[in-house]
Amino acid sequence: xxxxxxxxxxxxxxxxxxxxxxxxxxxxxxxxxxxxxxxxxxxxxxxxxxxxxxxxxxxxxxxxxxxxxxxxxxxxxxxxxxxxxxxxxxxxxxxxxxx
Numbered sequence: 001x002x003x004x005x006x007x008x009x010x011x012x013x014x015x016x017x018x019x020x021x022x023x024x025x026x027x028x029x030x031x032x033x034x035x036x037x038x039x040x041x042x043x044x045x046x047x048x049x050x051x052x053x054x055x056x057x058x059x060x061x062x063x064x065x066x067x068x069x070x071x072x073x074x075x076x077x078x079x080x081x082x083x084x085x086x087x088x089x090x091x092x093x094x095x096x097x098x099x
Contacts, residue, residue: 003062022047024089045089052077052093071095 004017066081
């Protein structure tokens with residue numbers, strides 16, 4: 001998780017990942033279906049950000065796997081980042097009402 005500080009490194013099932021004022025919990029569930037086998041249900045979270053384009057540039061420069069920013073019909077600009085094990089996080093920014 002580039003750009004995040006991983007906590008509880010000795011844990012075997014849950015670990016928090018922190019960045020700025022945000023913390024997310026990552027889990028390891030070896031007895032569950034692999035996230036690549038469950039389709040859209042592999043989305044693990046949605047995170048609101050202030051500047052999705054800047055985040056995309058930073059994550060891409062660090063070698064992260066993800067989509068290019070896209071304007072969505074429901075009023076957000078989003079990227080989808082994929083972890084090494086296939087979980088997906090959506091990072092979204094509200095667009096201005098005139099956009």
